[in-house]
Amino acid sequence: MADTNQWEYTVFSLGNMWRGPKEDELYDTLNELGLEGWEVVSTFTITNSNKVTIIAKRPLTASARRMRSMP
DSSP states (O other): OOOOOOEEEEEEEESOSSSOOOHHHHHHHHHHHHHTTOEEEEEEEOTTOOOEEEEEEEEOOHHHHHHHHOO
């Protein structure tokens, strides 16, 4: 039986109501995510907002699974 992948996700926003994220801020954030093993799966902006929301995933490791099970 093939082992099915389990994922962990992160969601966060860049920018604010008056201006979107600066190009350098977006560039640095995406590179940092990549170094941490995250893969961006979606981005979106909310109507009437300049914020960019990023959704990313990475394989769920045994250590991350243990941390989530702790109270």
